[in-house]
Amino acid sequence: MNISNENAIFVIFGGTGDLTKRKLIPALYNLEIEKKLSEKFIIVAIGRRDYTTEFYRKQMKEAIIEFSGDTFNEKDWNKFVIKISYLRFDFSHTCEGYTILDKYLSKIDKENGINGNRIYYLAVPPSSFEPIINNLHCRKMLLNKDNWQRVMVEKPFGSNLKSARELNENISKSIKEKNLFRIDHYLGKEMIQNIMAIRFGNSIFEPLWNHQYIENIQIISSETIGVKSRGSYYEATGVLKDMLQNHILQMLSLIAMEPPISLLPEEIRDEKVKAIKSLRIDHGEKVEDTIVLGQYGESPSHIGYRDEDNVNSKSKVPTFIAMKAYIDNFRWSGVPFYIKVGKGLPEKETKIIIQFKKLPGINHYEEFNNTKPNMLVIRIQPNEGIYFQINAKTPGNEFKVNSVEMDYCQKSAISSNSTAAYERLIIEAIRNNSSLFTRWDELEYSWKYIESIEQAIKSYNYQYPNYVFGTEGPTMADKLLESNHKWYKS
C-alpha cells in the first residue's frame, strides 16, 4: 500500500458509532503506526453524545486494545491519540447550524497548518447522507478551490433504483462525482485487487478467459452466522441488497470485464460498467430454473430467521440466493455465472471459481476418465489465496492421473488484518484514486439488475423457511445448474 503525504483533516460523522469503533479508528491507528499518513493528518470525530475529547480518546483506546490485543503499544497510542479530537454536534442542523462545525474545523486546520484539505467520512444512517452533504455545500465546506474536500459514504447508497437516483440527483448540486467516494469495502480487499493482476499479468490465463475455454464461473459467499443483532437492518435489505447488489456484482464485474486500456480509475470503471450492463435481465420462463431463494429455519442449535430479534414472524425476506446469470457479450456468450450467497451455511468463505472446459477428446484415453477439470480458485476471505487445479501423473509404476493443486496462500506471504480493506480505502481516497470506489453508473446498473431479479421472483411463491440453519441451503439450488455442473466444494 502506498504512503500518503497529503495533509488533511479526517472528519468522521458517526464518530461514536459501531463502524468507527470497530473499523475506522483501528484502520487509522494502523496507518499511523505504519507511518502511512502525513504528520499533519488530524482526526475529528463527531457525535451527539456528551463526551469530552479526553473521554472519547479513552473509549477509542479500549477499542484499539480489544482489536490489537497483546500487540497494543502504549508509545504508538500516545503518538496517535493527540491527533484525535471529539466534537459534540448534531448534524441534523440547518445550513446555519453548520457554522459551529466550520469554525471548529477551521481552528483545528489553522493550529495544525493543514490548508483546508478534508475528508468527510459519513459513517451514519443513509438517510443522513443528503442533508449532511447539502449542508456542507451550503456552508461552503466543499468548495474544492485552492485545496480539496472529499466525501466518503458507506453503503447502502439508496434502497432501490428510484431512491438511489433521487439521492444521487439531490446531492449532485452539492458535490461533483469525482469528489464522492462510495464505499464497497470488498473493493479494498487484497484478493479483489489481485483479480486484475491474475487476469492481466499471466499469459496462461487471459487468452483462455472466454467462452471457448471456460465452462462456468462460480461466485460463492457463505456465512455460518445468522443475522445476530442486525434483524431490522436485514428485514429492509435481505440477501439481494445486503450482498448481491454490491459485493457480488463488484466481484463479477472484475472477473468479466474486458481489459481496460490503462489502469487509470475511469478506464477500469468504464469496463466494469459495461460488464454489469451486459448482464441478462430476462431470467427465463421458469424462474426457479434460474433463481432459488431461501430462508433459514431453526436447527437444534440455532433459532430460525423468523425468530431472530426484530424480525417479522412471517417474514418473506430471503437469507439465501442461488442463481444463474449470463453476460450477453462476445466473450461470455453461453457461459453460466453461478452465484450462491447466504447465511446459516456450513462454511464461512468467499471465493471465485473459474472452471475450465475439459480438453476435447480427452475421454478417448481411458486413463483420463476420472480426471477433474482445471480450476482456478480465488479465495477472497477468510483465507486469502489462489489455487490452480491441474492433472498430473501419480508417482509410481502405473500411469494414473490425479488432480493436484498449485496453491498460493497469500496470508502467509503478506500480512493482512481485519481492517486492511478500510486502511486501503482511506489511503486511496486521500490519494484521490477512485478506482476502488463505486461510480454512479456502476451503481445505477447494479440496481437495475437487482430490480430485474425482484421482478422475476414476484411470480414465484418461495415457501419459507426452506433450509435448516447450518446446512447447504435449499436443495433446489442444485437443480439450477446445467447438466454435469456441480457447486464447487473445497
Ligand SMILES: NC(=O)c1ccc[n+]([C@@H]2O[C@H](COP(=O)([O-])OP(=O)(O)OC[C@H]3O[C@@H](n4cnc5c(N)ncnc54)[C@H](OP(=O)(O)O)[C@@H]3O)[C@@H](O)[C@H]2O)c1
Ligand atoms: N457497523 C458496520 O459494521 C457497518 C458495515 C457496513 C456499513 N455500515 C454502514 O455505516 C453506517 C454507520 O453504521 P454504524 O453501525 O456505525 O451505525 P451506529 O452504530 O448506529 O452509529 C450511528 C452514528 O451516527 C451518529 N448520529 C446519528 N444521528 C446523528 C445526528 N443527528 N447528529 C450527530 N450524530 C448522529 C451517532 O451518534 P450518537 O450515537 O452520538 O448519537 C453514531 O455515531 C451505516 O450507514 C451502515 O449501514 C456499517
